[in-house]
Amino acid sequence: MIGVGPGGFVRYLLSMLAGPLIWFIYFSVIYGVVGFGGAFGFAPSGIRLFAWAATLAAGAALILLLWYARRSRASIEPKGPRAVHEVAGFLTALSLFAVLIEALALLIVPL
Amino acid sequence: MSDFPNALPRPKGELAELEAIWKLPRGPGVLTVVNNTYIGLAYVATALLFFVLAGILALLMRLQLAVPDNTLIDQGTYNQFFTMHGTVMMFLFAVPVVEAVGILLLPQMQAARDLPFPRLSAFAFWAYLIGGLFFFGSLFFGLAPDGGWFMYPPLTGTRYSPGDNADFWLVGIGFIEISAIAGAIEIIVGILRTRAPGMTLDKMPVFAWAMLVFAGMILFAFPAVILATFLLELERAFQWPFFIPDKGGDPLLWQHLFWFFGHPEVYIIFLPAAGMVSMIVPAMTGVPLVGYRLVVVALVATAFFSFGLWVHHMFATGIPELSLAFFSAASVAVAVPSGIQVFSWIATIAAGRLRLTVPSLFVLGFLAIFVIGGLTGVMVAMVPFDLQTHDTYFIVAHLHYVLIGGMVFPVFAAIYHWTPILSARPLSERLGRWSFGLLFVGVNVTFFPMHIVGLMGMPRRVYTYPEQMGWDWPNLLSTAGAFAIAAGVLVCLVDLALNFRFTTTGSAGNVWRAGTLEWLPNEVYGTRSIPVVSSREPLWDDANLAEDVRAGRYFLPGASTGGRETLITSPIHADPQYLLQIPGPSWRSLLAAAFTAAFFLLLTVKLVVPAVACGVLAVAMIIAWLWQTDPGANHPPVDIGDDLVLPVYVTGPASHSWWAMVALLLVAASLFIALFFSYLYNWTVSPQVWPAATGQRLPVASWPAASATAFMVGSVAMAFSGQMLARAREYGDWPVRLGIACACLALAAGALIELQGHWQTGLRPAMNSYGALVYAVIAVQCQLVAVAVFMGLYTIARSAAGMLTPVRRATFDNTLLFCHYTVGQGLLGLLIVHGFPRIAG
């Protein structure tokens, strides 16, 4: 019964919340560039390109995470981590869904 | 389990000592009580009082709207009523009541003796009670705010709201939010650090998960609205134009900040209620929750997605369509996690046999009403449909379905469900059924017609309507329904009066045969001993658990250190780490709350001198209160059973106070991010008041350089001081004190240099929105520096009093953390204020 330090906790927290965090950063980026891009003097086509690039990056990162979660699910310690990996996996999947429907918005609505 | 940590029989007098240590103070001292059960119960009762008061306002409004062209209530009073109804329900009922249930139940669910900061809970409660009563009292003097609970400027600026009414909202609510944040920090540290041994994150009750998510959301959502109220109050009091378009401000900035708080707020209210339901359904069906991990996923995902919805409330403001589309999509994304929870409950009902008790009825009623509210929620997430229904009675119907369905019904279910652990007898099933029936019928009769009248074109917040609109019959029906709701609430109150008999010895007990730890025998000190947990429903898996716990076979069966104490465990695996000595009853936190409340309220009515006097007294009381904390390793490590010897004092990252400080700094960081957003936002809207357009001179680079240097010197001095503290036996205390004093001076110098740098260029905050924002960044930094200096002086005083040693250094560690954060934010602020105008022009 040895304690786990906060370094460990932060690592756990991040590994669990990585998916939603990526979604949130992604969301802030596309909202920011669409909302404020004009003020910075970006051209509409540039803004769209940027938003698509962000979408692809976020999607790729989330798929990578899903793969990682799946790989490490079977492995290691008996208590705690396994649940964390499972929760993290589901959260990443939901975040991926959220990114995909943002892409839908980007696809359908013109700037 | 065959081997127990502690052997029987327990020594004579152990139990008596435990009882003596935790007992309720006598006489007027009863007000100083800090035990989570007493404070939690008083907290819940106060929240219910505000629920009833705000409900009475709703009834009066329904009377006015019962018939067209009614003259019962004049427009001014009506506008105050709907503003107060919304504000009181949101800020004085919904958030406090779930926080209160958390304070009341969490230690029991985790088999902790109490929360880690009991005086902080008491402080939050008293501040809320006193502040809330005065805030509500403003109604009786015609001083109640009348700008709507959302307080949109320019209507709430001094030009269109010249009286004190709006200030009551800004100051009163700002204050109550601070109390809510205090509670949230308490809950986070409580959940992460005071769980029973073995209660890993995966075995935590769903309610604890929900409260953890709830408290986490408060840390990020509330700072935005605190900043918004701060900015609007600056605008009202000193004409700093953040929201005035003529001077480069923008009324929409307020809406962004307000709804960045306001939309998560709905989930802040809903998630704990959903957590309660996820506890009640398994208890009533007798089987574990189906899809526990999915429900946890749903709670966490909801928390995140809800921060991407705020523009949902601003679809009609003329924001670009693509931005609206992003928020529309996010609104759809957030619906999925709610679906997970609904189906998890249905699956659990299918897995077991649902007993149709009163709590079950309320849960089923919740399910029906909440699903309707969720479906209309998806409808208004569609931008075109929202443009028709926004600010109409359709939304009134939707939000009441969501909030009453999603929050009030679960709270009533919770009242009926958990009363037996606090009361000598459970509530009446017969009265409970009446209450449920009246509420269920009443809610639907009141709010369903509102969907229709909204589609018939009736806007919100109108005190009257003309006869020929055809809105009369749905309104009459709604009024009738409102009285059915009132009757249902009344029946529940009668039930409580007849049957609720509060006790800390010999409660009605586990009447539902539930499986979680709050159903262990609970006394004034919590459970007699702290069990080792190996499943989510320990009471189902170990039939003798209650008896063994009561007999004292598990950890910590007595008061090892001779005072109040609880077990601190690790955040993930819940391994025992140390024994926390927690403070008992005190007048200090109570008086601190009273004087803090008085300070804010007197300031509102512009009685500056008494306000300052109360502020000074409040600070004095807080110092007196803190002075008793950080007791140091005043007791040798103790054996809590099973040869487990735990220290009674730790410092650094393992300490609970370190965790609380980190949580507090997260609050400060989110406030700063919101401020940075405001700065950027107003620039995009009105670049014409920025230096590039006005020719306003920026301070030459040596000013920010000097300021940054001063800040960094502060950080270095604190770090030096920390080194010296570790070696105090060699060098004595003087280098430590000197280091802290230097750090204080450097921080103050850094802030003042920055202030002077801008002042000497001729920039003034009232000039335009640029000036206002620059000085707002400085003002927020000055607040931090002031607190840091205050903490520094306090730490020096502790050192001088011999209360700071290389071992006993928790006070210093907190100050150190705070100072480093202050420096970090200060540097970031300099970078923004001096860098951005140079880059963006």
Next chain:
Amino acid sequence: MPRLKIAIASVAACAIALAVGAFLFAWSGLYSVAASRGHWAVLEVILEFGMRSSVRTHAIGIDVPELDDPALVERGAGHFQGGCAPCHGAPGRSSSPIVHAMLPEPPDLAASAPSWQSEELFWIVKHGLKYTGMPAWASQERDDEVWAVVAFLRRLPQMDAAQYWTLASLDPREQDIPIRSLAQGGPVGTGLAACSRCHGLDGAGRASGAFPRLDIQTADYLFAQLQAYAAGARQSGIMQPVAAELEVAEMRRLAEYYAAQRPAPAQIPAESEDRLLAIGQTLTTAGLPNQGIPSCNSCHAQDPALHNPLYPSLAGQYAAYTAQQLALFKSGGRRDTPAAEIMSVIAERLTAEQIDAVSLYLARLRPGAVERATP
């Protein structure tokens, strides 16, 4: 415990006995309420002490405005002569023997005023003093008038009779106003004595702006104001007592008398800023539509063809007076007559600077002159 109970019971019994005794004493009528004999010395000291303490405590928190304004002193003096001197006397003239027999005797204010702070005097004049015969101010909404009396009282101790009469009755040669004005006023009636003490026989008021000009107004307007004062609808502790004494027919005669006076030309204030005058001109001729302020001329037209007798003429009125009335409209001190309901809505939208500017501008206009908006 029993001892505590006994103690409480004894105290209660004593209290009851005292109350019964006091009642019996009062009922018996043995106490004399005669004013002829004065108070016992001890009682007098206690009463004086109580009164002084009460005034001191109640005056806490009252902010004293600037009291050196000559217009304030003049207005105070005008009221003093009619409202205060009969009991308190005035420089060069002691009060009547009847007043000497009052208990307590009204003090000679030249001697006693210096023993009070300005805020205490204000409180006494506004609220009066119980059991002494000192009345409260007739209108509780007109603090500005009360301050005028205080301003006068501050000056009173240094005043000799001649100075006093200059202030209080316009002209030292008119000390015998009642007789002379009756002769001059002919059928106007005795009321003119009271009017002319402040507004002058020609209705030109006073240059300081302490009293408004009446000569520029129509009879209808003046008559309506007298009626509003008498009924208390237009609030004033100075004008209400005067107006309430007048018969309706007398009001009409006085209104017509003053309306018939030939308006004197406007008195141009010596120095005034061009910037203020420009603001004043804008407000007078065009208003400020963005702030919801219509032009003055839209109601107070100077064009005789458009002049509405319901509204006063403003051209040539003293700036100090116009400004003071606008401030009253703005603060709610003048809003109970139908006309004031209109003006107060507009005055609320004026800033202090705009009030000064428009008052100054209007004061410079020739009464009856036509002033149109410059396109």
Next chain:
Amino acid sequence: MEAHQAVLSPGGSDAETIATLGWVMFAGGSAIFLGVIGLAVYAHLGGETLRRRLASRRLVFVGGVLFPAVTLTALLTYGLILTGARLAAPEADALRIEVTGEQWWWRVRYPATGDAPEIVTANEIRIPIGRQVEIRLASVDVIHSFWVPSLAGKVDMIPGTVNRIRLHATRTGTYRGQCAEYCGAAHALMAFYVVALEPAQFEDWLAGQRQPAAGPLTALQKQGEGLFLSTGCNGCHAIRGTPAAGTIGPDLTHVGGRLSIAAATLPNAAASFARWIRDNQHIKPNNRMPAFRILPDDQLAALAAYLESLK
């Protein structure tokens, strides 16, 4: 007066689209609601085998994740297509109007076109059917929201910003609109009418509005005109063709020809004018016009008669 103010009784193309979306969602929502409730009832009362099948994580996954993900994506696509369609460029022949929200009424401006002068009116907008109308929305004080439910969704009027809304009426008729953003004391009494006319009728109306006010005919009206100019009305109100040129309150040039007065608060009649002039602070408390109780009855009647005659 028969006037439409209902989301589901559309008279314009925008409102029609939204009504269709609404009906689709009501149908789908009702089906989902019944499905969920049915499932819950079944979970409680159903047979042992089926209940056992329901009692699994698969139900949670399918019902809670897959089903909403699919249906919501479909719905979102529909909603986004409608949202995107709002961005089409304005039609070349669109009629342009400016509406400004003020506490608590609507200032309406038809800008000058060619040599036809600008028209200013209040609380009533007339538009032709079958032609796009683009309205510039502004505010001079606080936030208001322009909403005519039978024609289109609402758009806020925000000080410091100009928003736009497009109306496209398909049926002639009178549509009532109302401020939908809480704007202070008398927010409840800030309504207006949109009258959709056949194009020819609309042009006639427009031509009529361009004329200055007709002079008074009767002695009573003549007296009323004089009072209008001497009592102070002209300080805030304009009547083209007279010296009255105030811009603080509504333009009254053709006020007698409107459907209502005081932002759809009173019917248009001489008695309403008289009541409003004397008693407006009771009819619409806190509105910016002072109450003229000062006017005697006969003068009030004359003023009201004059205003009513301004067709």
